Amino acid sequence: MTSVSIRAAAQVLRPPEDGLPYLRHDRAGELTLEPGDVLLEDGRIAGFEAGDADLVVDAAGCAVVPGFVDCHTHLPFAGWRAQEYERKVTGVPYQEIARAGGGIASSARSLAESSDEDVLAQAETLARELLQHGTTAFEGKTGYGLSRAGEARAARLGRELAARVVQPMRLTGLFAHAVPPGTTADAWMDEAETLARECDVDALDIFVESVAFDNEHLARMGAIARDTGRALRAHVEQFAAHRSVPVALEWGARSVDHLSCLHPDDVAPLAASDCAAVLLPGAELLGGEHTPPARELADAGAIGALATDLNPGTSPVASMPVIIGLGVRRYGWSVREALLAATLNAAWVLGWSHELGSLESGKRADVLLLDGPAEHVPYRFGHNPVAVAFSAGEPVWVRPDQAWRLGHEKPLDPASAAAGRRRVP
């Protein structure tokens, strides 16, 4: 298929101007949601008029928005940890679960015991679930390898996953996630550095927490990232305030993620920087974490982003619409603020905002048709509003009850999904 005409939508989400690498949250109100048409040609957004096309889409009553960009997941991983979740909610402390062999160590065991094919099959299924919930680009991480060979394998599997899925996928080396048994955090950082230098990854990440790594290790990862030309990302201030944000900013981090316990003095410097605040309300809800000062961050002009944190421990959540609903409720964010955080600003985190994240002529045609107005996404909490997902101009997911909008009465030819697998520069 070479062209698609999406006609007479009730709302089309547009940025206030073209070419923005991100939009600070104090400007989210400038996003427009006006009625209109969208034309897709040769995998790109061609314009905002109704034109002749191979496929005509009836968008009456619908919102058309950019595909969601899930900028923080832990794909690929092996298995789940549902029993651990039950223990957690019934009052067993995390430390006790970890002592009993749970937590990251448990997922590391599952990964080690699973074949490459089993790991990739689970991750591919989840990538399909992401797509059906509107995620047209995502990030994955290493981090469950827990040994030099295990992490190198996780990086290789991450790239194999990227080659198999419809969505463009970035891979982050979370080589400093947990301290493997029998070593120390200091000693493991030497291994993490070797992995960072040798593995094919797009960005580097580290988990700063009393049970993992500290701010000195974060600074060291910052130096490695700078030296190897990778973006620095960091899991910080999740369970307690360690004042990691000033360190991350000093090292030019692309994002700081979690921030449930962000220190009030760190709000203004973070908001003034080009470093995104990636908030993960799924992990907050399911882990009973504190709520970050998200309203303050938005008002101060931070580059806010939302993501699922999809992982078997803290957030087995694949739905960006659910995350948007949680963000609006927990943070007191407007619909525009939450959609911005799930699209353009999330694309910025992945270094892809020149190609993805907003409806602009010339950008890759990763576009969602929602089954109602944008305001329904957080409001109808738990409902999946994605009627049609386009990847590079191809309808790669059509909800069966919405197929009439495309004139399709039967499921799409799977070959059209393959056509969406075009690389993003």
Ligand code: NIG
């Ligand atoms: O983002 N905080 C550290 N890492 C993950 C959870 C890892 C796990 O429990 O499996 C997170 O929440």
Ligand code: FE
């Ligand atoms: Fe995470």
